[in-house]
Amino acid sequence: MRKLLLSTLLFCGIYLNVFAAVGCSLDDPDRDVKRIFPSSSGYLTKLVTLKELGGAPLLDQIEEKLGDKLDPVYEDLDVPYAYYVVLKGKEPIGYIHGINQKGKFGVLQIVVATDPEEKIIALYYQRISSPEASKFRSAAFTGQFKGLTLPDFYKYNLADNKLSGWAVTKITDSSSNSPEDFRATLRGIKKDLILLDYFLHGQKNGGVKK
């Protein structure tokens, strides 16, 4: 009897819980927000889809600003995005937004925290599947993005992978054999910042090249 029950649990249930829903919200918002913004007193969680925000025209705008096509399956209009407005008292002291970015070996979940001016103050991989994951996760690599803003990333052309002007030229790929994941990271961060800009300022004023 017990064997049968356990077998049934194995074959009916065990596999079901190993994969959670797709989306990139923070693993533990209470913990993660406090870790990134120690002085915060709270945060607001906002959920939004591109369909709600502007639909297909917005998708076109984002693709143009990103300089790349969005994946029709994993980056479509219905993907729910979560971003966090971090508060100190009633004042926002920063924003946190994570995105899923297709990497070479699996999904990259990149979480970007910015100050109220949308300047990156922290960045980490919530999830990364790569033989060189530790190099990408290292503070030496992620620390390079501190201080960058969306306009900086507009100088990075995803289509031909050229790093023109600015700061991105200073970002070095810490990995030895994963240039694809390095490029995916840059694309992910750029997409993250573009989306955050739209979330905060709406379709009319968001994502504007400054």
Added chain:
Amino acid sequence: MKIISVAFKNLRRKKIRTGLTIGGVAIAVAVLVSLMGFDAGYQKSLTNDIDKMGYQVLVTAKGCPYEAATLMLKGGGGLRYMEQEVYDKITKDPRIEKITPQLAATEFDKDRQNGQGGIILYMGVSDSYRELKPWSKFKSGKWFSGEDADEVIIGYEAAELEQRSAGDQIFIPNLNKTLKVVGIFERTGTQDDGIVFMPLKTAQRIFDLPGKLSGIGIKLKNIGQMSDFEESLYNEPGIQVISMAQVKGTIFNLVSSSRAMTNSIAFIAILIAVIGVINTILMSVFERTKEIGVMKAIGASRLDIFRIIWLETTLICILGGVLGDIIAILGTSIVEQIIRKVLPYAPVGKLVIITPSLLLGSFIGAVVMGLAAGIYPAYRASSMRPVEAIRSGE
């Protein structure tokens, strides 16, 4: 018609009391419908899950279920394995229509399940796996190119989670192994959606389990030979035979036990609702003693009074029944979410199935309940003597 309008008017006089009583009946009906819907949905989902395994008998190494329990509870631990010779021996049995060897292996991924860590299940399979599961179709890509190819086919949900497409690669961190994704299965609504499949020999090689299997799925030519077949395997050392029919029966027995409990809860909810209805109508009757006396004095018969009061009770239960059905329909997804939270290992598929017949049955039940609950208050009202009623009501 006149009696119905009188009954409605009486109910409208005390709107809050009537509303609360209808609410009580509605909640009882909604609970009943949800519980019965869960019962039906759970059984259907479980049957679907087990049937979609494709085999009627599963042969595993002895002790496997206990290892599996450890795996579930601790998120790690190894499965027990048997030698491939067992498969080679069993496969010669003429009673077998289809047979497939499997090697399940797990790896712990600390990033999974919101950073708490979780297991990834890899399943080594052979070509015969597809024969047992003809409904497994490719969303994209194709079957493995060879028996020992470094390739994987990913279940729908696993592919979605990792954003994998045919032609991509996956990386198994603990083994430091990269494999090519050659196919993505369409959604099946079963546990297969979360599994990473690879050729059996590849799994044996990369997980360092040469010649080992974790299970053998078997489909017989004639299901009537099941008992004999199982009996013949009981003497094989080191293995255990699990019949899916037996598993289903065991689960359904357990479900029956829990059903008795849930039915009791539903019964108590209904009993409370009935008492509430009787109480409300009785209060209403007592408050209208003088009025009932006057009605009788001016010619209303005992039957007239009985019908008015009885109708009031029935109306409350009819409205409660309709409202309860609506609440049950609207609340299905909430109930399902709660159940999935409470029962993380619930089968996939719809857990609460509310059918028109269930709604109709519950509605008829509510009407019958109203008819039964109304008898006593109606009898009390109709038995009043006009003069005494008028005098006591003053």
